[in-house]
Amino acid sequence: MLNTFFNLCLICLICIANLAYPSYINNISLDAFKIDTKESTKTSTEIVQPKEETRSEEIYTKNLPNYIKPISINDETQLPITLFLPTISKKHLFPTTKYIRATRTPVTSTVNFLKTYMNIPKINSLKIRNRVLYLNFSSRNNFSEYDSEILYILVNTLTSIDGVDGVLFLVDGKKVDNLLGNENTINIFYNNYSYAYLSYDYNGRNLLVPTNVAHMDKVIKVLKSDKDELKGVMPKGVELLDYSITQDTITLNFNKNFLKAYNDRPDLKNMLIDSLNYSYTSFEEINNLEIKVDGKKITTFGDYDLSVPMKGLSIINP
Secondary structure, rough: OOOHHHHHHHHHHHHHHHHHHHHHHHHOOOHHHOHHHHOOOOOOOHOOOOHHHOOOOOOOOOOOOOEEEOOOOOOOOEEEEEEEEEEOOOOOEEEEOOOOOOOOOHHHHHHHOOOOOOOOOOOOEEEEOOOOEEEEOOOOOHHOOOOHHHHHHHHHHHHHOOOOOEEEEEEEEEEEEOHHHHHOOOOOOOOOOOOEEEEEEEOOOEEEEEEEOHHHHHHHHHHHOOOOEEEEEOOOOOOEEEEEEEEEEEEEEEEEEHHHHOOHHHHHHHHHHHHHHHHOOOOOOOOEOOOOEEEEEOOOOOOEOOOOOOOOOOOOOO
């Protein structure tokens, strides 16, 4: 009886509470506290992390600038290597610098890392003699299965390593002509060309890609032109008035329109400086770059300090 009495009292209290707490309160719209379901369902890859906490090669979101300035990592445990990979048309190779664990065998480590990007014929051995790398393929390879540009990918990638000036291809220790559909493969391949660096749109990000240039006087003309899927980086109206070379430093003197180039786009200002740097320092006698406008030295452009001559860059398209 006592339990029944308490249960009846509890039911009465609940009914009174419902009367005292109007049902319309549950229907009040709290716009100020509404959860944005689109924002809350974003994955971590859609959220741009602070730059100091994110490796540059992992940043490919649309919120970032079209061009990523190369930054060297001062870490003795890390070794920068530059791979050369084909563009979509396979008419050009674009360089990209990656970091691997420091090693006493950089050539072998570079080849192994390159294999993670593309299929490479089986290699029996790699030996360096007088700054020439002897790359010995196995005759068991079915070379018809591989693209002809593999040789040029290997030459450009391997000659970017300190201590390697050229590559000689062998098959079971012997020279072979017309290897992988290329002529004169019994000769040593050297990468001693000079280049002008144009822009390549790679999934919405601008990469700088080298294209051959015959003479230093032709660099600016090439930088203003398009070639295949590559685009010029030098805006119209910017003119090189003259240039001079003192020891290993080239001084470029532009007209005043240079200062207006890529206004409000510091990332593309950086791209222009980098293109000039890579292009002119590809000439053997040039190691430093200085820029003037109407004969006067400029101190900054984009994110770069140009108050002193700029050294040649070793990192590209990180």
